[in-house]
Amino acid sequence: MKPPDKEFVYQLTDWQNRLFGYLVTLLGNVHDAHDVLQETNLVLWRKMDDFTLDSDFGAWARKCAYFQALAFLRDRKRDRHLFDDDLLAQFAEEATDAEHEAGDRILAMRDCLSRLPDTHRQLINLRYGQNQSVQQLAKDTDKKESAMKMMLMRIRQSLHTCIELKLKEVES
Amino acid sequence: MKTGEFDKKDQEQLLMLIAEVLDGTVDDDSREALNTLLKTNPDARKFYRGHMDLHARLHLDYTGGLAADGMPVSLPKPGTASGPGGTYFTKQRGVVAAVLAVAACITLIATFAWFQQPEETPVTVEPAEAKSEAESFVTIKQVRAARWESGNLPTSEGARLGVGTMRLTEGLVTLHFDSGAKLNIEAPAELTLIDAMNVHLVKGTVVVDIPDSAIGFQVKTPSANVVDFGTRFSVSVAPGTGGTRTQVYEGLVEVQSALSGEIVSLKTGQRNSTGKGKLGKAQDGLGEPVWRTDDSPDMDQLDWTVIEPSKDAYIGRVEDHESEVLLYLKNGHIYEAPHRKAYLGFDLGGIESARVADAKLSLHFAPTGWGLASHVPDATFSVYGMLAHDVSWDEDSLSEKNAPANVIGKGGALVTAKVHKLGSFDIEQGVQRGDFGIDGKTLTAYLRDHAGSEVTLIVVRDTVETEDAGLVHGFASRRHPNLPAPTLSIRLKKD
Numbered sequence: 293m294k295p296p297d298k299e300f301v302y303q304l305t306d307w308q309n310r311l312f313g314y315l316v317t318l319l320g321n322v323h324d325a326h327d328v329l330q331e332t333n334l335v336l337w338r339k340m341d342d343f344t345l346d347s348d349f350g351a352w353a354r355k356c357a358y359f360q361a362l363a364f365l366r367d368r369k370r371d372r373h374l375f376d377d378d379l380l381a382q383f384a385e386e387a388t389d390a391e392h393e394a395g396d397r398i399l400a401m402r403d404c405l406s407r408l409p410d411t412h413r414q415l416i417n418l419r420y421g422q423n424q425s426v427q428q429l430a431k432d433t434d435k436k437e438s439a440m441k442m443m444l445m446r447i448r449q450s451l452h453t454c455i456e457l458k459l460k461e462v463e464s
Numbered sequence: 465m466k467t468g469e470f471d472k473k474d475q476e477q478l479l480m481l482i483a484e485v486l487d488g489t490v491d492d493d494s495r496e497a498l499n500t501l502l503k504t505n506p507d508a509r510k511f512y513r514g515h516m517d518l519h520a521r522l523h524l525d526y527t528g529g530l531a532a533d534g535m536p537v538s539l540p541k542p543g544t545a546s547g548p549g550g551t552y553f554t555k556q557r558g559v560v561a562a563v564l565a566v567a568a569c570i571t572l573i574a575t576f577a578w579f580q581q582p583e584e585t586p587v588t589v590e591p592a593e594a595k596s597e598a599e600s601f602v603t604i605k606q607v608r609a610a611r612w613e614s615g616n617l618p619t620s621e622g623a624r625l626g627v628g629t630m631r632l633t634e635g636l637v638t639l640h641f642d643s644g645a646k647l648n649i650e651a652p653a654e655l656t657l658i659d660a661m662n663v664h665l666v667k668g669t670v671v672v673d674i675p676d677s678a679i680g681f682q683v684k685t686p687s688a689n690v691v692d693f694g695t696r697f698s699v700s701v702a703p704g705t706g707g708t709r710t711q712v713y714e715g716l717v718e719v720q721s722a723l724s725g726e727i728v729s730l731k732t733g734q735r736n737s738t739g740k741g742k743l744g745k746a747q748d749g750l751g752e753p754v755w756r757t758d759d760s761p762d763m764d765q766l767d768w769t770v771i772e773p774s775k776d777a778y779i780g781r782v783e784d785h786e787s788e789v790l791l792y793l794k795n796g797h798i799y800e801a802p803h804r805k806a807y808l809g810f811d812l813g814g815i816e817s818a819r820v821a822d823a824k825l826s827l828h829f830a831p832t833g834w835g836l837a838s839h840v841p842d843a844t845f846s847v848y849g850m851l852a853h854d855v856s857w858d859e860d861s862l863s864e865k866n867a868p869a870n871v872i873g874k875g876g877a878l879v880t881a882k883v884h885k886l887g888s889f890d891i892e893q894g895v896q897r898g899d900f901g902i903d904g905k906t907l908t909a910y911l912r913d914h915a916g917s918e919v920t921l922i923v924v925r926d927t928v929e930t931e932d933a934g935l936v937h938g939f940a941s942r943r944h945p946n947l948p949a950p951t952l953s954i955r956l957k958k959d
Contacts, residue, residue, distance in 0.1 A: 382503065
């Protein structure tokens with residue numbers, strides 16, 4: 293096997309997080325997205341020879357990730373899927389590099405996180421950093437599950453709004 | 465919901481639905497509402513994409529997935545997010561470009577140079593999913609002389625189990641399902657629990673006792689789907705072929721061919737055999753218990769090659785804590801902890817890709833004498849294969865800095881663009897001895913892809929210690945004087 297093409301390896305590395313976000317959108321959870329990303333990497337690696345400098349790596353990788361996601365869902369046909377095939381296709385058609393542009397978005401997210409009230413940031417840390425369930429968080433904070441779910445929802449919404457505002461500032 | 469409008473009310477509804485998606489609590493009604501809302505409104509889809517992307521990035525950021533320099537991720541102080549050096553990814557590109565420029569100059573060692581670079585974009589290995597979140601539907605009622613192999617479920621008497629796979633190498637285990645079904649697993653067997661009414665028998669034998677409450681209980685096998693209608697019956701699956709034999713001791717079952725969909729009914733005292741694509745007729749009389757279900761290969765058709773590592777080493781060595789005979793594994797809970805990962809090199813020279821039919825990696829664990837078992841819960845270990853062929857590393861000088869695909873200071877993290885996850889196994893808290901490992905399609909496919917070259921497998925512990933000084937797990941290296949070395953067993957088809 294030839295040594296990995298440097299541009300290919302660079303692109304594959306650079307696209308990891310965007311592909312992950314794309315797969316979370318299609319599949320609805322990070323665990324399945326991780327599994328499908330692994331499979332996608334393998335397929336991309338196998339097809340490395342198809343990659344040329346003229347290729348749109350992002351479009352190629354997304355297409356591959358989409359088909360891997362479909363295959364993953366087919367293999368798990370016992371489970372109810374979050375989306376039907378038509379909606380998955382709609383998401384695939386609408387995905388663009390711009391929407392998943394990572395650099396500014398991650399900076400905006402970190403800035404917005406730092407502006408959250410301490411208690412809210414701590415909750416996000418427990419949910420994402422410590423992988424704690426909503427049930428566990430509710431128990432630890434002596435709140436009802438529904439209240440905890442609502443609180444996390446509001447925090448995510450405020451983060452989302454903050455990020456979108458910041459990205460608009462960057463554009464203008 | 466009118467097409468094209470996305471008002472405040474829709475937004476609130478979508479927010480609630482997204483919360484259910486993220487918490488894994490979507491029911492049929494919510495699923496339908498979500499699909500309808502998203503299909504009819506591009507703004508709703510954009511809103512959904514934005515939220516899911518945020519969720520993914522929070523997940524990556526908090527598990528270290530975006531750290532470029534191997535340091536733990538910490539939140540920037542307000543106003544410090546955009547440094548003078550440009551955006552995060554601009555910096556990333558600088559790092560990678562520099563690495564690649566060097567690599568380009570020396571074509572011969574391009575692969576090696578690239579894989580040596582510690583500063584690159586890592587995505588952390590997914591931490592073991594919190595088992596407490598899983599819904600349980602089975603109780604282990606009785607365990608007799610059981611010995612387990614690399615499953616992902618608890619194995620002690622009284623334990624509650626949810627979705628997962630059990631691999632029993634010796635003994636007999638009785639499971640009571642919440643549906644009322646009772647099931648004995650007879651070793652050697654591999655059984656996946658799906659829910660309170662469904663199991664998947666990969667190999668081995670189960671004897672099932674079904675009360676009225678569990679009528680409709682199904683045992684799926686590689687070749688058949690056995691549906692019960694209130695009875696006592698056994699199902700045996702032959703390893704290798706996946707052929708299924710069903711015997712009914714009392715009552716009625718239906719056996720459906722997985723391939724053709726044909727169905728045969730079996731009454732009390734009847735049996736049948738189902739191969740892949742061939743559904744046998746119902747035959748009267750209960751035969752001698754089934755067929756051989758041990759793992760010994762069928763020497764008439766297949767041949768096993770057992771390969772020991774050509775090199776092995778672990779990283780995260782600490783002076784006076786080292787071992788030359790055991791390969792240590794540890795996932796510390798702080799950055800400074802020694803995060804230990806084991807590297808195994810197997811030479812597949814002479815192995816023909818097309819002949820690889822099956823494979824299994826076996827590791828013999830033994831106590832290291834370091835750390836407290838109380839500080840490490842039931843632990844999940846993962847095995848990764850380097851995607852590149854013939855990756856160069858030296859067992860005498862392997863370190864955290866030069867180990868291929870290693871991410872420094874982040875537990876079990878590896879650069880996912882360079883590795884492929886081949887499988888996982890679990891070891892219960894406190895257990896320090898025994899044979900563990902992985903097998904299956906993913907490992908087999910990986911070896912097929914890499915036949916003829918030297919492969920590098922990396923073993924990591926996904927589970928983080930809960931406090932300082934957690935147990936250091938270890939398995940025998942190829943230098944161990946009396947314990948078996950790691951082995952890669954490859955089943956080869958005859959020419």
